[in-house]
Amino acid sequence: MQSGPGGQPVLAAGTQGAYSRRWSAVHCGYSLQIRPLRLQDSGLYRAWLALQSPPINITRDFTLRVYEKLQEPNITVSSQITKDGACHITLICSLQQAGEDVQYGWAPLGQGAVMSCGGTTLHVSWTPGVSDSYRCTISNPVSQSSSSVPARPLCSASFLPRSLKKEFLLFLILGALQIE
Template sequence: MIFSWWRLCLLMLMISSQVYSARNVLCVVGESVNLSFSELNPGPYSEISWFYNETQKILLWEREEQTKIFETNMKTRIHLGDDNITLHIRQLRKEDSSTYKLQASLLSTRQELSEHVRLDVYERLTKPKIALSLSSNDNGTCLINATCSVEQIRENVTYNWIPLGQRTKASSEGIILSIRWKPGDPDQYTCIARNPVSNSSYTIFASKLCAGKTSRMSLKLLVVILSSIFSLLFVLN
């Protein structure tokens, strides 16, 4: 009896822990996509159903019946392909991202076949914007803190700062670039923003950003040198 209970518990655990593997499809907002089985029995079928978010039925095809499209925000943007199984979605929106389920019934045996397809819809990234903070040291070094960002902050975006040249202390990953720059150091730094469907970049030039800072530092240094010379002449006289 105890053994039977253990077998029952083990069976329930196995059922509850079953997971499915879904193909992943990446698309861009405003474009179109065709979703279908990756490997499918050639049919014929008696019924085809498409589900959004696995449970919400959005389309039903029955043999010798008119295709039914259910009332959802996708109703005017979906239709079934000529093969009576491929789901076509046009004018994709971000909210179309979901796990879709295709369920098909074989005409001969009534056997049900199903597959899940994960659709992720992203926007193309806009040109990054750069926020700057500049300061200077007395030793002639210009301190640059640059923050890179795009409008699509929730688009699974990654950032990299790429310097032109080898001698640099720039951080290679993340939205912030922090460097101590002086004339002769690498001048060009590019922020590259990426998401799964696009990338965009923006380049800054340290020499231009630090032009005012370095000139003011040079002026301060000149004032200090001249003051020292005049003081020395005064003492000698």
């Protein structure tokens, strides 16, 4: 039994099962605590409040959501350099265990950048001087984390597929021969 408003006693009844040793009622304020809190504690709950004098019973349903601190996201990259020299980059931001209510974002977006509906993927036509790197930021209601990738190496000859490298090298040699 605990004190309620104006010192009136409130009955606090325990629960059985997994919570029987992990919950406690805070003396003031009609708060319940579950400690230690676990991810699997997320779900629907019902609380009953019973005042003895005057006799009042109150029932409330609520949803408990438990979140974890987010780890640093992984960025998967692919790029393609077209014959006209344009570099198209696709960046995919991911987490091993995303959990619920995770939001994704990219910066900078810039002109011509297209972000997928969920924000996990960014398509960019990159030109030198526009942006040195792209950053994926993830967040949930309790934490935020980010990771970045440099753009310039993705659009260099060393990142090109082997067949395109040969074409690029041949183009450079022919260009040099014409200069002389």
